[in-house]
Amino acid sequence: MAPDLDVAVVGAGVAGLTAAHELRRAGLDVRVFEERPHVGGRTHSHRHRGYTIDEGAEQLSPHGYRATWQLLTRLGVPASEIRRIGRPVAVWRDGRAHPGVADRSAPLTGAGLSPRARLDLARFLTWAGRRRAGFDCDRPEDTPLGHATVAELAGRYHGDLHDYLLQPVAGCFFGWDTARSAAAPMVSLLLEVGPAAGWLTYAGGMDLLARRLAEGLDVVTGRPVQEVVTDDDGDGGARLLLGAGREPDGSGGGERGGTETVTARAVVLCVPAPVAARLHVNAPDAERDHLAACTYRPVLKLSCLLDRPLAPAHRAGGRTPYIVLTPAVEESELSGIIVDHAKHPDRAPAGKGLLTLMAAPGVVPELLGAPREQVVDRLVCAAGRFVPGLEAAATEHLVHAFTHGLPEATPEALRGRARFMARPVRPVEYAGDWLMLRPSSEGAVRSGALAASRVLSRLRPLRGAGAPPAVTGRPTTAGEKHE
Known part of the structure; x- marks a missing residue:
């Protein structure tokens, strides 16, 4: 038959x-x-x-997304439906957001890193740049990093590189535990997609x-x-x-x-x-x-619909960050806060705001089985010290959870x-x-x-x-x- x-x-x-x-x-x-x-x-x-x-x-990137761009061209998606975010990624330290994460200027501006850690970051980037051809996203098993975990890679450098760079990036963007996930896929991807200043998003979602x-x-x-x-x-x-x-x-x-x-x-x-x-x-x-x-990490996000645009505290006169990473050494409940209304104007109605609270990898398994009200209370309470007025401005909360969120690598x-x-x-x-x-x-x-x-x-x-x-x-x- x-x-x-x-x-x-x-x-x-x-x-x-x-x-x-x-x-x-x-x-x-x-x-x-x-x-x-x-x-x-x-x-x-x-x-x-x-x-x-x-x-x-x-988000996506103008670099490192060759197959995606070819597909978008074939489908006739116009450039007007893809917008540059144009906002910095920041890390939280000492009571405010420090911009410059995933930016070429990070060794100079700091992005929350101490002076000694900046030197080590520059040293690592120089080493990786000389071996750039060996960091192929299509063959992460063949990079110069071998099978080292993110934590093992970070252990070769100043502690700030783990605590205020690699761990926050791994935790927020990938939902990873740095002691379990390999460094090669993450480093290869970050080198390929380039600075956060060039990252893009789609209009309409x-x-x-x-x-x-x-x-x-x-x-x-x-x-x-x-x-x-x-x-x-x-x-x-x-x-x-x-x-x-x-x-x-x-x-x-x-x-x-x-x-x-x-x-x-x-x-x-x-x-x-x-x-x-x-x-x-x-x-x-x-x-x-x-x-x-090929195991997976669960992911849980809480969307906060706001009656006005709010954002985490950042440098006076600076641009509102697109994402603020909250390191595990600073915060146990959250891994990051995404300022969606700064990402693209169509994400929230005019005069309103939209924030996404990313649950920290260590608490996600517990929150997946918790009542919705408990998830909201814990994450909003945790985010309150980063975004003053959040609880009062929120008109509704939506929980988005994926048991199989991201591959653990x-x-x-x-x-x-x-x-x-x-x-x-x-x-x-x-x-x-x-x-x-x-x-x-x-x-x-x-x-x-x-x-x-x-x-x-x-x-x-x-x-x-x-x-x-x-x-x-x-x-x-x-x-x-x-x-």
Whole structure:
């Protein structure tokens, strides 16, 4: 019996939508299955009362995002929909925010570092600059840093480099524990994306790329995949067991569709590695071992909708920071405060404010299971000393949590990556930023394109190659197809 699809893609985040886009351009029959009621995954933006709230990803860069820029150009996204943030990233120390983190001037201006630490930072940047070619984001396992953790790297220098630079950056941007995560992926990424002064964001929300990709694809939202089974011979294809979806109004008042089995010539699992390990029930042992090594850190963010724009205390006359990092040596509940209304004017209505409080990595597991009111009380109370008047100005709070927030990039994952990337092509492929050990939307795009090329190397398209006409339609609701 002929399979139902050429390719089934599981997950409608940026990795899954990129893979589906590339495979559809090649003439294959592709369908994307997404458990949530919307596309975008960790790049999704929530629209509420005139606010646009980025639930996960916050920015991109003009540098180090080559695959993303190529995709944006192909999709016809105009430059007017991509805006330079133009605000500094600061670190909190001695009662105020010090700008200059991730800036070339940091060894001179300090960015919260002591004079001795600035010298050590300059020494490290000089060392890394001379070995710049060895810091390839596509091969983090091959950098001069080897498998050293962030904490081990920091231990070679003045303590401020850990306490007021590497730990705050790792904790806020990646949700990492510096004693567990490898330094190579983080350093490679920071060197590639360049100074924070050049960072960018999308107009209308960070899910712009995902929404544009989905417009031309067959996407089924609100339909979870329960398991994926490769055919016994390992060459014929795979079967997906779909769970029941929710009613399209999102009320949760009933299930729709019942369970269903779908067959495909190939499946691409575009989900976090722990989810992929659970879904692919008969994955080869070698694949399963690496999936187990690719652990994740949970992430929790609290959006504070304000009746006026507020920001953490900073230097008089200075520009309002875009992000203020709150080091673990200064603050135990928070890892950072994002000033969303300074990031882009469309994130909050005129005259209003929007702040995002990032929970510190050490407290996120506890907060994930806590009542909403407790999460709000703890984080807002902690943020009060950085942003005076926050509690009085807040009109509403929204919690955004991801159990699988960001790949942890442990030394163990780094050691096994080269072998995993060289694995034989099989009916079930994988994509996601964990595959690249590159916690960014660029990592997702690159992994999606790579998975598509591996699928195409195995399948012979049933139709002629070349991009088919784009298929558009109204936005999907839960349980519906977008065709």
